[in-house]
Amino acid sequence: MGSLRLIFPWLGPYRKQAIAAIASTIAVVVINIAIPLLTARIIDDGIAADSLTVVAQTTLIMIALVGVALMFSAFAAVLGVRVAFGVEADLREDLFRHIQTFSFSNLDEIETGQLLVRLTSDVTKVRQVFAFGLSILAQAPLAFVGSLLAMLALDLQMASIMLVLLPITSVITWYVASRSDVLYELVQSKLDRLNTVLRENLAGAQVVKAFVREDHEAARFDEVNTDLTEHAAEVNMLVSMLFPALLGVMNLGVAAVIWIGGNTVIEGRMTDGNLVAFINYLLATTFPIVMFAFIQPMLSAAGASARRINRVLATAPAVADSTDPQRPEHMMGHIRFEEVSFGYGGSEQVLEDINLDIPAGTTTAILGATGSGKSTLVNLIPRFYEVSHGSVSLDGIDIRDYSKDDLRRNIGVSLQSAVLFSGTIRDNIRYGRPTATHEEVEGAARVAQAHDFIVALDDGYDSLVQQGGTNLSGGQRQRLAIARALLVDPKVLILDDSTSAVDVETEAYIQEAISELSGERTIVLVAQRISTALGADEIVVLDEGRVVAVGPHADLIRSSAIYRDIFRSQLGEPSEIAT
Template sequence: MIKLLKNLSVYKWFVLAVIGLVFIQSMADLFLPTLMADIIDNGVVTGDIPYIWKLGGFMLLISIIGAIASIIASYYSSKAAMGLGRDIRKKVFNHVGKFSLQEFDEVGTASLITRTTNDITQVQQVVIMMLRMVVSAPIMLAGGLIMAVSKDAKLSLVILFTMPVLIGTILLILKKGVPLFQTVQKRLDRLNLVLRENLTGIRVVRAFNREDEEKIRLKQANRELTDVSIKVNKIMAFLMPVMMLVMNLTVVGIIWFGGIRIDNGGMQIGDLMAFIQYVMQIMFALVMASMMFVMVPRAAVSAKRINEVLDMKPSFQDEGTEKANLEKGTLEFEHVSFSYPGAEKPALSDISFTARAGEITAIIGGTGSGKSTLVNLIPRFYEISSGIIRVNGVDIRKVSQDEVRSKLGFVPQKSILFTGTIADNILFGKQDASHNEIEHAARIAQAEDFITRMDDGYNSEIEQGGSNLSGGQKQRLSIARALIRKPDVYIFDDSFSALDFKTDAKLRAALKDETKNATVLLVAQRVSTVVDADRIIVLDEGNIVGMGTHQELLNSNDVYREIALSQLSEEEIA
């Protein structure tokens, strides 16, 4: 928590202003009971009406000053707390942006969302309270005690008997409640995960008629969160009634013993009224402190979760920031092996090949053979376990990740589009591209026909996730986004799977001329897509089991021939 609060240093003037204003407000609140006692003893009792008006006007002025100080303090504390939340969110977002896919797999997307939203909100709320109460509660507590003792030291003994009861109750409740706060956040993570899976996978849920089962799963996650939240609130619910009971019993005791003191002539009525007010202020300070003690532990749990993300070091970082002069050249894998964390065996073993500029290198293999894993290593989404990957003759670990990625045009297996226009999504690959470049990229990607049929053409809006486009349309826009970049290395990770054979053939023909000066790495499931490749790499269980042209592999490689026979007839193969 303290680590996060250090970010408040940016708002130190706001914090200092809040402290000063809260001090003024607290002094005003402490001064009012003394004025009230003076009015009663020297005005009401003696019947001095002008004195009552005079002191009453002064009390009104003090109250107005306290109210103004309170309002401005609330404004500045909110400004500082909201600014802190904004800064932490920005910090978390920027830090998470440096993560490899390994960190995303480790923490989980749902948990990262919860930590960036709910957890930071918890910290914001407690900072607002702390800025007000950390100053106010001690002043009211200490000031109230001093003023109460100054009014009547003997009557103050009543407070000594009640305060330990209050403090003991607060500590006991916190001891029971604090461990449950962490459980609440974990259960919230779980609910967020289930909800996110259902919303993103709604098509699959409905296609397999799993609505009822998913409702049960969500109900269970919701019930688990509800149960632990109710348990926490049951414990915390004891706090306020106990405090009010002790507070009221204290007031009864003060009135009882105070009446005796007045009857004996040891105390005036106004002093008793003021004493009661000071005791109420003392109790109120303890109530504020208890509320803070309730919120701070929960915020501390949230702060810990936020710090876990901020303290998490990416599994790999740039070894150097020097700029390498990467000229167009080749893509090389030299004895590359890779294992996912916790996996029993490597996903890729001893992969070696060279993909040259002007050539198309295709990768084919069965499901789970390691095709997507291989291409994910090139942009350094994951770090290789051993070996070397070179882009244009340079080890990708020796230059910055940004520089390596700037040389790549990556089309992922799952087409990801963003809300905005079609032009915006194509420009994602090159922000300063002209409209002619956008149209050219769309034409090569075979997307121009369906774009021009849309009402607003390139200015047509794309809904979240591209839900208003077909799978083939999304794939073609993803390809256009890579093409507009004109990179040195194109990576197509099964990017033609949603295209019909005619569009696939036209696209590959158009790509051949467009990418003649670049290295092309093509991952595919269909033999027809890779048949014209200059080099075909056959993967099986993470190993290269064949490499050559289509005809060479048909004659010499059983795995490739089996794949080809499952898709093509004997006549087509011949």
């Protein structure tokens, strides 16, 4: 229950509705407490006295009160549902918006499957408590206290039976609640793992089938599914024992009341009606305990989910915005790395002591073996990651002094793994600039050599892109991603091996079209093919996270052994193709 306090701030907009629901619940409790007293009046003043008038009048009053109680209960239930779904929607939206602020390093640490569970299953469990529990949680303690006071007023001796029952029921409830609280959080973590395995399998379905690993994946899924099932069964078996245990204890109490109360009535110290009323009140004190037994699994599950949600909300973005950001009127695109080092998650350095100067309006190619740090280097420019040491500046201003939005609006990025969204081709190209005209969209597509294949489709620019762009080839997806980056008209254009799936001829056309834009913007190319880098103003050669050579092709072919080796491995001996 304490963990659910973490969700209380989201109750704020629905405070009036929640208060009205609780007030309605209080009215129901007051009526329910009055009913046994009216029952006692019917027995003692009506039936025992042979007065049909008292029986009729009191019965009509009871019927009217029950009708009012039903209306208040329905009103409280409707309000509870509205509050619950409102809290769920607001909490999920705030959680989603907070996740949008995460940097790449945050997303590296928290698995996607875990975030999906937080946004779906965990938020739903919190909503269920508010939907079913808002009225119950208010009603249970009020009903218990009210019934107990009525019992004390009727007979102090018999009321003392509750002093024996309460410690027993409290210990049983405390044990189940504390134990299940831990188990429910463990179950949710097992669900995280299941979602991760499922997501990996669906995302890698082509690889699974290509290597005939369906049986392996089925066994892998069966392992995590069995683990989840065993832990879920354990916690549900535990909480399923709570209801019969509490009911058994309270039935013993009822039996004791009937035994002692029967003797009291026989001795003339209590009326038949008051005994019936006392038993009703005893059952009324049992009802809140039974209700708690019913809702306790929800409370434990929701408490565990609330803590998990709060851990995500409490996670600060690894890349924080400047408190007093610089807002230059016009960016030129001059990039400088000064003594930059970087390592993922505090591990060993991937980049060490990087010093680079990339003048505005030039084209710079980043070349190196796989794992040399090329993509990591360019990911530092838009602050997808924060440098561990040193600084990266744009137009003489440390990029940490820009707001992230201002910085990234001036940087266009096209990655090797081209991510497309469900929608039309037009919408995907203008994703970063939704107000772009058709002419602007088409212009960017022509530069990216995408226009011809787009217009060849049945619906042209209005053709639908399936989830992940699966109805397009890898080269087509990359060309759309390049067009998307170009359309925002960035001062810095980063192409991270973004033509790796494009044929050599098309790549040459793309390079030619982009080279015509080089004076207008700074272009940084990450290249696997050395042919991609040959036309750059400068080529930066990385080796094991360090800059080992910088210069144009003509200089590097003479001065850098590593560059010559790369050149030789792809294009042959330099002398064979030198011009």
